[in-house]
Amino acid sequence: MTAAQPSFKARAEAALADRTLKLAIDRTTGNAERKRAAALAAFPEFEAARARGKAIKDHVIAHLDHYLEMFARNATASGAQVHWAADDAEARAIVTRICLDAKAKIVTRAKSMLGEEIGLPHALADAGIERVETDLAEHIIQLAGEHPSHIIWPAMHRTREQVADLFREGHNPPPEAEDPATMVQSARRVLREKFLGADIGISGANFLVADTGATCTVTNEGNAELTTTPPRIHIVTAGIEKIVPSTAHAMALLRLLVRSATGGELTQYTTFHCGPRRPGDADGPEEMHIVLVDNGRTKMLADEFREMLRCIRCGACMNHCVVYRQIGGHAYGGTYPGPMGSVLTPVLDGLAGSRDLPHACTMNGRCQEVCPVGIPLPTLLRAWRSRGWREGLEPGAVRAGLGLWARLARRPALYRLASRIGVRVLRLFGRGGWIGSLPLAGGWTGYRDLPRPPGRTFMEQYRADQARKEVRK
Template sequence: MSGGFAERVDAALADPILKLAVERTAGTAEAKRTLAIDAFADFEAARDRAAAIKDHVIANLGGYLERFEANAVAAGAVVHWARTSQEACDIVIGLCKAAGAKSVARSKSMLGEEIGLPHALAEAGITRVETDLAEHIIQLSGERPSHIIWPAMHKTREQVSVLFKANHRDPHTEETIAAMAESARRHLREGMLAADVGICGANFLIADTGAVCTVTNEGNAELSLVPPRMQIVTAGIEKIVPSMGHAVHMLRMLARSATGAPLTQYTTFYTGPKRPGDRDGPEEMHIVLVDNGRTAMREDGLAEMLRCIRCGACMNHCVVFRQIGGHAYGGTYPGPMGAVLTPAIDGLAANRDLPNACTLNGKCQEVCPVRIPLPTLLRGWREKSWREGLEPKATRAGIGLWAWAARRPRLYRTATATALTALRLLGRTGWLSNVPLAGGWTRHRDLPKPAAESFMAQYKKGQRQ
């Protein structure tokens, strides 16, 4: 989906299949999370502890990174440091070329998407096998992920069926999810086992052991990383946790918030390459620790965003995301967390629309397992955009006019009463399908007819009673 934010949103809202596909997955995720949280005793206290763990690590990030590096190296891994996405890609491509790799098996990683690793591999002439089922779908369709947990959530099963039949050597013959999954398994297994290098992200990095933790629902990470002779892990520096005990606590929060399960099906800890006596495993393990703006976020008032454990709960509950899907956001990360991260990673000037595409209803903060104050951070971007003069002249003029009227209470009340009367006349049927100066809203939805009196008028009347 190309074009500016407004164009992408219009295209998304005009696509009824997209709305169906997004609602299927996000609605199910919301319901499962509710059941999981209801069954989790002291969940609010667990959220407090999770936030405290992340804040402690962020405040002491340098020390924990050094401890992780020392323990990972002691276990036989090689640790690399990358300040930017380009440096990270250069390190990965260099390692692949040094290994003489012609193909790589990659387990789903949003950090890999963030740094542009799929494109870098293609430019280097290295065949990439996406082993996650949803990422396989995305690769076949030539699209970007639309969700950080379910990258292909914008696709219906009917669309996936067509895609598999056109691309698989031995496609399914029955129109069932099980048959389609088996078709993907047959297609991917050969590429997994033949890959020269396995590449993955990391859900957590354990400082006191140097271990890397991956979490998947399909077991593809294990099959992607164990058979190849080289394993490469790319991870953001904020993924550090102090110990295994802290990691277990975060895993409890992650699984319930992401999929509504007590624990994800496959949770694996990798500590160094194959050792003497091991039956299998890679001969080399490389860990690429990526900054890519994270240090700047910590220093620029966005440290709380570094708590994020990439569960996706904020977007599953976001009224905006549920209407437009992930691609409309334009960046690697969609939804509320993407509206905060994308301006930090790719610049505010090119992404000022994202913080404004939010109702600030606070549902994202309400469900975040690490209590990230997303509405506050989004307001911060709005304020910065205003201070730096990035808002369109028409917007600044309109707000200036509103401010002028708001400083004159009698005029403001008169104008509000007049507007309410006019809107009620326009909405004689109970709904408004066309409102002057609000075409962006009414082009895709009707608005309810407003109350006969403003909130302040009703409030004052209630005070007198």
């Protein structure tokens, strides 16, 4: 039995105390934010492209069964074997069975958050199969024994200096220097042998193309191509929401995905895989298996979280989230961190164990503003908060406090009196224009100061301002 995971608040507290983590997050997310801004400035059609992307995803979601059947039919016609998995356990079982039937000893894997979602790394280990992560960042966190902290940059919580330490311990021979180019060469040397010796390659899919039965992978390193081409068997694991009607629709979404994720126009490698090797082909796998995973997605079709199925996994919401940029991805505790993870984790793991995540949001709306397909993330987070309230999951102190506030709010005269008393009492705790500590508010003032309020309420200041305007007349 695994030990219970620390609470979200405990994980967040530990992250806030880690100055090296903050340095690593600032380096990566700050760079991503700047590159995205530059990419959009050079792409005046972005808003029109975003509207089209949203329309594509909404159309697919409305006709998901039709396009999934079309994809399965065309993928099968191309020679691939299509498998359907209702949940994570069934998906793990399908993949491990394919590996065991093939007597696979080494499996290479190109970065796939769906694989993390279904617990595939642990399943392969339990089956006695060596798993080799081939994405450079995933290689780093595999050496560190960690989970991804970001869906685009899994090792963004690690500084270059920390990566150098990991490579010195995990590479034989170790890199000769700590500059990025030398360390990349060291990883390339270690991974090349694994690429050529793997029995099976496992990849995710950024898109599933219904009218051709092809799967699409998008990378900047070429590791997906080396994962999917040399091994005898290629396994694709993908969520059913990754479907698009045609290649043209996939390309339309790629224009949004790449700019939002990395600030580029197109990735270095955009590859469409359509079935196994055919007679006359120079290379490619002998078998191709596609595992289509539901794992709660069909359920989302029927509730208020339907719009989350639009997500194209670009990570922009994380890069611009004021909370994520303070605590990083591991503090969220689930497969998917940040705003999108705070919506998805309760779907995957249940609200009872993840109710803190929808509350870990300032509701500033930045995530919705940058989302390339216009997902109303703050609205969805509020929906989880409302459901938590209806299901009685909020702590008693919170319910009592909100009940007291509601009683005051329904009595305007009493509310105004309490406000007048409150702002004057708060001023007593101020020092130098700020409040550094406050009774019953330690969860807030433990990490940030509150501005000392003025001596009057907003309504008092408003009435005084109106009175001055009348005098001027």
